Amino acid sequence: MSKLKTCKSCSKEVAKAAKTCPHCGAKLKMGMLLKLVIAGVVIAIIAAVNSPSKEEFKDTLLSLKAESPAAIDTAELAAHFRMGSDNTDLQRDKKEEEIKGQIVDWQIPVYEVRVLSADKNKYKIQGTSNQNIPGTFVTIYALDDAEKNLIEALKTGDVVRIKGKITGTTMRNIDIDPAVLAQ
Numbered sequence: 001m002s003k004l005k006t007c008k009s010c011s012k013e014v015a016k017a018a019k020t021c022p023h024c025g026a027k028l029k030m031g032m033l034l035k036l037v038i039a040g041v042v043i044a045i046i047a048a049v050n051s052p053s054k055e056e057f058k059d060t061l062l063s064l065k066a067e068s069p070a071a072i073d074t075a076e077l078a079a080h081f082r083m084g085s086d087n088t089d090l091q092r093d094k095k096e097e098e099i100k101g102q103i104v105d106w107q108i109p110v111y112e113v114r115v116l117s118a119d120k121n122k123y124k125i126q127g128t129s130n131q132n133i134p135g136t137f138v139t140i141y142a143l144d145d146a147e148k149n150l151i152e153a154l155k156t157g158d159v160v161r162i163k164g165k166i167t168g169t170t171m172r173n174i175d176i177d178p179a180v181l182a183q
Helices: 032-050 054-066 074-081 089-099 145-153
Strands: 004-006 013-015 103-117 122-127 136-141 159-170 173-181
Touching (some): 054 159, 054 173, 074 089, 074 173, 089 159, 103 136, 122 145, 136 159
Parallel strands (some): 136 173
Antiparallel strands (some): 103 122, 103 159, 122 136, 159 173
């Protein structure tokens, strides 16, 4: 078994474990930092290639507006996820799996609004829970300037009607992403 390799710079044989060539001083091994940088660049390129274009994403949002919402009893859902409810984590997990992927058309009482990405008109609306609706974290996209202005004008206590896809739960709140304003 040969424990030697050829230096790419001077073509002389050097030990496989050597980090630099003893003959010409050329670096033989790539450092860990460089490997991590290369891996990061490759991942970024793959993510950029696989992400939908703005037009494709807008078409997705417009088709979401046209989809029929699922018949979900929001009062029952609010009871399942309310703090101090009689339901166990196991029952909440089962309910989450049951509703995940469903399209909803809900009126959300607003607690907080923040901008996630101004250039993509992307916002996060945190909704408060009550007897008839569970708490929510809604990632909503404004399709035009009028919707952008409406979302940015929302205040705590306002009610906004959204249509979106349930993606799961966080801290007993229903996650809805993506969502659009419903008319």
